[in-house]
Amino acid sequence: MDILKAPFLTDMTRVSEQIYAKGWGEANGGNISIRITPKEMLPFEKSLCVGQEVTLPFAMPDLAGDYFLVTGTGVFFRNIASSPLESLGIVHINPNGETYSVVWGYSTGGRPTSELPSHLLSHVARKKASGGQDTVVLHTHTTNLIALSFVLPLDMATVTRELWEMMSECLVLFPDGIGILDWMLPGQLDIGHETARLMEKHHLVLWAHHGIFGAGKNMDQVFGLIETAEKAAEMLLKVMAAGGKQQAISTEQLKALAKTFNVTPQTGVLD
Ligand code: 2HA
Numbered sequence: 161m162d163i164l165k166a167p168f169l170t171d172m173t174r175v176s177e178q179i180y181a182k183g184w185g186e187a188n189g190g191n192i193s194i195r196i197t198p199k200e201m202l203p204f205e206k207s208l209c210v211g212q213e214v215t216l217p218f219a220m221p222d223l224a225g226d227y228f229l230v231t232g233t234g235v236f237f238r239n240i241a242s243s244p245l246e247s248l249g250i251v252h253i254n255p256n257g258e259t260y261s262v263v264w265g266y267s268t269g270g271r272p273t274s275e276l277p278s279h280l281l282s283h284v285a286r287k288k289a290s291g292g293q294d295t296v297v298l299h300t301h302t303t304n305l306i307a308l309s310f311v312l313p314l315d316m317a318t319v320t321r322e323l324w325e326m327m328s329e330c331l332v333l334f335p336d337g338i339g340i341l342d343w344m345l346p347g348q349l350d351i352g353h354e355t356a357r358l359m360e361k362h363h364l365v366l367w368a369h370h371g372i373f374g375a376g377k378n379m380d381q382v383f384g385l386i387e388t389a390e391k392a393a394e395m396l397l398k399v400m401a402a403g404g405k406q407q408a409i410s411t412e413q414l415k416a417l418a419k420t421f422n423v424t425p426q427t428g429v430l431d
């Protein structure tokens with residue numbers, strides 16, 4: 161089977177184009193990883209070629225044996241669909257969980273995104289929290305969510321509540337709220353650990369003055385989550401610019417919404 165037609169690859173190329181069209185993927189901004197199980201990789205094994213082995217910054221036994229399709233460092237989102245073999249790569253976490261090998265892609269000598277620590281650590285957290293369901297981690301530079309991080313207090317309850325109030329869909333789509341990180345140096349282990357810690361409780365983590373991390377069970381779900389939060393952020397900025405809220409969905413109404421749609425609002429946001 162042609163690996164370029166594999167669902168994980170077509171998901172990746174399709175969403176890269178959409179992210180660029182949204183204006184969230186300027187230059188080399190953003191990165192994506194998709195976890196692929198050994199079983200899902202079986203039909204494509206002939207396309208793989210075990211290459212260079214790289215030591216992970218620390219052991220990740222929870223990911224041992226898993227494959228990850230990962231955008232390359234320095235890659236421009238607008239070029240991914242037209243040059244997937246150069247822009248993307250697949251890494252295999254070796255059975256000891258201490259190293260990975262590149263097994264496909266990065267054909268012109270690339271390597272995985274600078275945000276690999278945040279991606280892999282988020283996968284560890286979400287794989288555990290979701291009982292193995294979550295497979296996608298997506299980082300992108302969502303314009304309005306970044307802008308909001310300059311004007312709202314940087315705490316989970318405030319930002320989550322403000323976004324939930326913008327439209328009924330928000331509480332239903334992200335009842336676990338949006339985790340918030342103060343600005344930190346990107347591409348480092350520290351931001352990876354902090355992101356993963358918040359990913360234990362949330363599918364969305366806002367990196368103040370930088371962008372968003374989203375995780376979920378498939379690409380559509382994660383993209384949908386991010387575009388919904390981003391739209392709510394856009395509306396909130398418009399409301400602020402128009403002089404502020406005159407009325408909004410009340411706490412009681414948000415509680416009724418959660419009850420009707422059978423979701424549990426993140427603790428501390430409505431009470
Ligand atoms: O890959 O988005 O956070 C560039 C970035 C780093």
Ligand code: ZN
Pocket residue numbers: 189190299300301346370371
């Ligand atoms: Zn970034």
